[in-house]
Amino acid sequence: MAAFSYLPKHSGSGEREAPTQLEIKLRRKARINAALRYFLLAAVGLVMVYPLIWLIGASFKTNSEMFSSPGFWPKNPTIQGYIDGWQTSTPYTFGRFFLNSLWIIIPKTIGTAISCTLVAYGFARFEFPGKKILFASVIATLLLPNVVTRIPQYLLFRDLGWLNTFLPLWVPSALAGDAFFVFMVIQFLRAIPRDMEEAARVDGANTLQTLVFIVVPMLMPALISVCLFQFMWTMNDFLGPLIYLSSVDKYPVSLALKLSIDTTEAFAWNQILAMSVLALAPSLAVFFMAQKYFIEGISTGGVKG
Amino acid sequence: MAELQLRGVEKTYGNGFKAVHGINLDVAEGEFMVLVGPSGCAKSTTLRMIAGLETITGGEVKIGEQVVNELVPGRRGIAMVFQNYALYPHMKVRRNLSFGLKLKRKPKAEIETATEEVSGILEIEQLLDRLPKQLSGGQAQRVALGRALIKHPEVFLFDEPLSNLDAKLRASMRVRITDLHKRLRDEGRPATVVYVTHDQVEAMTMGDRICVMKDGHIMQVADPTTLYERPANDFVAGFIGMPEMNLVKCVLTHDGALPVLTAGTQKITVAEGLAGRLSAQEGPVTLGIRPQHLQVVAPGTEGAFTGTVSNIEFLGHEVNLHVEVEGAQFVVVVPSAELDKKIGRGDQVGLRPLGASIHIFDAESGVNVSLPAD
Numbered sequence: 001m002a003a004f005s006y007l008p009k010h011s012g013s014g015e016r017e018a019p020t021q022l023e024i025k026l027r028r029k030a031r032i033n034a035a036l037r038y039f040l041l042a043a044v045g046l047v048m049v050y051p052l053i054w055l056i057g058a059s060f061k062t063n064s065e066m067f068s069s070p071g072f073w074p075k076n077p078t079i080q081g082y083i084d085g086w087q088t089s090t091p092y093t094f095g096r097f098f099l100n101s102l103w104i105i106i107p108k109t110i111g112t113a114i115s116c117t118l119v120a121y122g123f124a125r126f127e128f129p130g131k132k133i134l135f136a137s138v139i140a141t142l143l144l145p146n147v148v149t150r151i152p153q154y155l156l157f158r159d160l161g162w163l164n165t166f167l168p169l170w171v172p173s174a175l176a177g178d179a180f181f182v183f184m185v186i187q188f189l190r191a192i193p194r195d196m197e198e199a200a201r202v203d204g205a206n207t208l209q210t211l212v213f214i215v216v217p218m219l220m221p222a223l224i225s226v227c228l229f230q231f232m233w234t235m236n237d238f239l240g241p242l243i244y245l246s247s248v249d250k251y252p253v254s255l256a257l258k259l260s261i262d263t264t265e266a267f268a269w270n271q272i273l274a275m276s277v278l279a280l281a282p283s284l285a286v287f288f289m290a291q292k293y294f295i296e297g298i299s300t301g302g303v304k305g
Numbered sequence: 306m307a308e309l310q311l312r313g314v315e316k317t318y319g320n321g322f323k324a325v326h327g328i329n330l331d332v333a334e335g336e337f338m339v340l341v342g343p344s345g346c347a348k349s350t351t352l353r354m355i356a357g358l359e360t361i362t363g364g365e366v367k368i369g370e371q372v373v374n375e376l377v378p379g380r381r382g383i384a385m386v387f388q389n390y391a392l393y394p395h396m397k398v399r400r401n402l403s404f405g406l407k408l409k410r411k412p413k414a415e416i417e418t419a420t421e422e423v424s425g426i427l428e429i430e431q432l433l434d435r436l437p438k439q440l441s442g443g444q445a446q447r448v449a450l451g452r453a454l455i456k457h458p459e460v461f462l463f464d465e466p467l468s469n470l471d472a473k474l475r476a477s478m479r480v481r482i483t484d485l486h487k488r489l490r491d492e493g494r495p496a497t498v499v500y501v502t503h504d505q506v507e508a509m510t511m512g513d514r515i516c517v518m519k520d521g522h523i524m525q526v527a528d529p530t531t532l533y534e535r536p537a538n539d540f541v542a543g544f545i546g547m548p549e550m551n552l553v554k555c556v557l558t559h560d561g562a563l564p565v566l567t568a569g570t571q572k573i574t575v576a577e578g579l580a581g582r583l584s585a586q587e588g589p590v591t592l593g594i595r596p597q598h599l600q601v602v603a604p605g606t607e608g609a610f611t612g613t614v615s616n617i618e619f620l621g622h623e624v625n626l627h628v629e630v631e632g633a634q635f636v637v638v639v640p641s642a643e644l645d646k647k648i649g650r651g652d653q654v655g656l657r658p659l660g661a662s663i664h665i666f667d668a669e670s671g672v673n674v675s676l677p678a679d
């Protein structure tokens with residue numbers, strides 16, 4: 001009996017010191033598998049980023065090299081594209097267009113965050129007559145293609161005398177016109193228990209105080225995502241400014257890029273690409289700065305809701 | 306600091322479900338009232354109506370001299386402790402405690418003194434600079450308690466505050482809360498408390514009085530002793546007490562001097578002390594005997610039910626004997642020392658009610674008809 005119980009113990013401790021043939025085989029297989037997986041992922045990833053890498057590389061090329069060599073690495077790196085591109089063919093430098101972009105984006109983003117929070121809070125936490133119909137119409141606008149509303153909107157803003165101002169770009173968003181964001185915040189709110197808000201009400205907070213002191217801090221990850229999306233989409237928005245802005249001094253970056261294509265007879269591709277790289281920079285910078293919250297926001301909003 | 310009155314309070318939810326059916330309840334100043342009942346009996350609903358978190362669809366709630374039906378929670382002079390603490394997740398403990406006072410624009414110095422005092426009482430001084438997610442369940446519940454205490458409310462409301470804690474912590478928190486209540490009373494600022502629980506041990510040990518609820522109705526409001534000794538109906542009798550009271554369908558007849566109870570084919574005579582109160586009653590009734598009030602005797606003894614032992618549960622100092630009497634299950638609690646060791650599963654035993662300790666409930670209304678008329 002004693003010998004019997006001794007045996008497995010012995011072989012057990014032996015196993016730990018020298019792995020068996022099978023174990024070595026399994027381990028090698030796992031390692032090969034992992035290597036294969038990572039190789040595949042890296043390859044696909046590279047295919048995805050390659051245009052971006054090429055863009056950055058090409059922005060340092062001369063205009064003549066652009067189409068003559070397929071590689072992304074410039075033979076004679078130069079920043080002439082950046083210098084010339086920045087000057088533009090208009091009376092304004094590209095800095096002006098960046099400022100215009102910011103001047104569109106910042107009020108719009110702040111307006112979106114505030115209005116979406118208010119509207120989502122109302123839908124998620126209060127009962128009021130007509131709530132179902134109103135909510136359904138919010139969701140319906142989410143499904144509506146943007147193009148459909150362009151013309152009526154244009155006519156409306158024209159009658160208001162808002163053409164060639166930033167108002168048509170700001171106001172709809174500041175009135176929670178972006179149903180997607182409203183929906184996103186509602187989903188996020190639904191996953192947050194009401195207890196804290198009730199505790200705040202018992203503590204003497206009114207509805208607005210509850211919203212500001214309790215709900216908004218808990219909503220932060222979602223709101224950061226909203227702001228990020230709005231920032232990036234507005235930065236890249238081309239159609240909106242194209243329709244409503246007519247004087248060059250109001251142009252944002254997206255239109256200015258197109259401008260340099262329009263006005264030069266022989267396209268100065270290196271300038272265009274250089275400015276494209278600059279145009280990408282703010283979105284990328286903001287994204288990487290807020291990456292942590294951003295991903296938290298999307299995942300909790302999506303999964304729990 | 307104020308009494309609480311519920312007058313015909315009703316609640317119909319938005320979906321048409323009537324959760325509370327016109328209840329009347331008086332909680333005296335400084336009284337510890339426990340609302341107890343099975344799940345879904347509308348304890349929380351009632352409490353939330355008092356708090357103002359749920360609209361009152363009928364009747365009125367008075368705190369002190371004021372009808373508070375239309376007041377927002379913050380103006381009712383109440384504080385509430387929630388089951389899952391409901392601490393503000395993004396605020397440090399210190400701010401959690403002082404949030405209510407800050408909203409009332411109390412001076413900074415006053416807030417600080419109050420925070421210190423409360424955290425001293427609840428022994429949470431070393432936690433003041435933590436976030437709620439860095440607290441254990443017990444600590445979080447103490448902070449939640451502190452958040453209520455700091456406001457010196459007229460009425461404290463608790464909704465199952467201990468049900469997320471483990472058994473040991475629950476016992477110590479129970480003592481802490483009752484001690485706190487006594488302490489406030491001794492300091493001359495008695496706190497009126499409404500405490501919701503579904504745990505009858507909490508109810509019996511903490512409550513000055515207990516309000517037993519069922520399906521949105523109040524079944525009985527009384528102090529723990531009365532509730533245990535003189536339950537008003539079969540529901541209260543079955544709900545209060547461990548193990549549950551034995552409730553058996555019987556027929557009550559009066560042949561001869563003493564009333565007789567017939568269960569199946571077996572008869573027992575009702576003890577003399579009770580007989581007088583039952584003279585008006587006849588026909589089908591429910592007999593209620595607590596497991597502690599049954600005596601194990603030899604099978605066939607006069608005045609005893611005879612049945613078969615179906616299970617024996619040994620609990621240490623006592624034994625629960627399950628006995629089947631013609632289809633009806635009885636539980637008997639016998640001190641271990643007194644139990645005949647030879648009794649085993651399948652054996653025949655006699656069960657004799659001890660003296661006048663039985664209750665007779667009307668079979669239809671469930672009302673206890675064996676209570677002394679006083």
Ligand SMILES: Nc1ncnc2c1ncn2[C@@H]1O[C@H](COP(=O)(O)OP(=O)(O)OP(=O)(O)O)[C@@H](O)[C@H]1O
Pocket residue numbers: 318319320322324342343344345346347348349350351503
């Ligand atoms: N918002 C609501 N809408 C409709 N019915 C509800 C709502 N909230 C609760 N009820 C119903 O009201 C009844 C009482 O609920 P309540 O939460 O007060 O029970 P409870 O006694 O607190 O139960 P528990 O011990 O499980 O907490 C239940 O039947 C419940 O289904």
Ligand SMILES: [Mg+2]
Pocket residue numbers: 348349350
């Ligand atoms: Mg409840």
